[in-house]
Amino acid sequence: MFRLANVSRAIVSVVIPASFIAAQPILAAAGEDPTEVAAAIVDKQYSEQEMDVKRLFASRCSWCHQGYGMKQADGPRLAGTLLSRDEVMDRIARGRSPMPGFRKQLKPFQIEALADYIKALPTD
Ligand code: HEC
Structure with missing residues (x-):
């Protein structure tokens, strides 16, 4: 009984994190919120600087560019800009x-x- 409980606890602790990790790329690929997908890539890329790019965007850009760049407001929609990275x-x-x-x-x-x-x- 005691041993069985230990074994099942061990299985749970292995299975749950593994399926949790496996779900991450699937959720990202499903692209429920494309701003979250883009931000996850950038935050990881700049993790040494403790980047939170959506917070940065919200504090400086959302005033004119809404939906984190997805919607036209006073400023244009930024998703799908024809400008290059350098031009941006x-x-x-x-x-x-x-x-x-x-x-x-x-x-x-x-x-x-x-x-x-x-x-x-996303560009479309
Ligand atoms: C005061 C309003 C305002 C704020 C704040 C603002 N923008 Fe803009 N932005 C505009 C307007 C208006 C345009 C279009 C200007 C033009 O005619 O090129 C624009 C254009 C752009 C463009 C060029 C888009 C294209 O395809 O031509 C980029 C990129 C951009 N903004 C990024 C940002 C970012 C990033 C921030 C925050 C750091 C920001 N903007 C803050 C108003 C704003």
């Missing part, structure tokens, strides 16, 4: 009226992360 970085840094430039407020890696995030959003 340049636009964020220097702005273009009426969008302000952010090179004085943001660090270069933050501008890069925002550009990577925008380019990771």
Whole structure:
């Protein structure tokens, strides 16, 4: 009885984390929320800087670019931009009226992360 309980506990502790980990790519591939998928990639890429790119976007960009870049508002929808990654970085840094430039407020890696995030959003 005692041994059986220990064995089943051991099985549960192996099986649950394994299926949990296996579900992650499937959930990501299902793409319930494409902003979460894009942010997960970027946050991982910039994990040394403890990046939370959606929080950064919300604090600086959501004012004009809504739905985390998915919806047109005062500023255009950013998902599917025809600008290259470098051009996106340049636009964020220097702005273009009426969008302000952010090179004085943001660090270069933050501008890069925002550009990577925008380019990771779906294009259609
Ligand atoms: C005050 C409103 C405002 C804020 C804040 C703002 N933007 Fe913009 N943004 C705009 C407008 C308006 C445009 C279109 C300007 C133009 O004619 O090119 C634009 C254009 C862009 C473009 C070019 C899109 C394209 O395909 O041409 C990018 C990229 C962009 N914004 C990213 C950002 C990011 C990232 C932030 C936050 C760091 C941000 N913006 C903050 C208003 C804003």
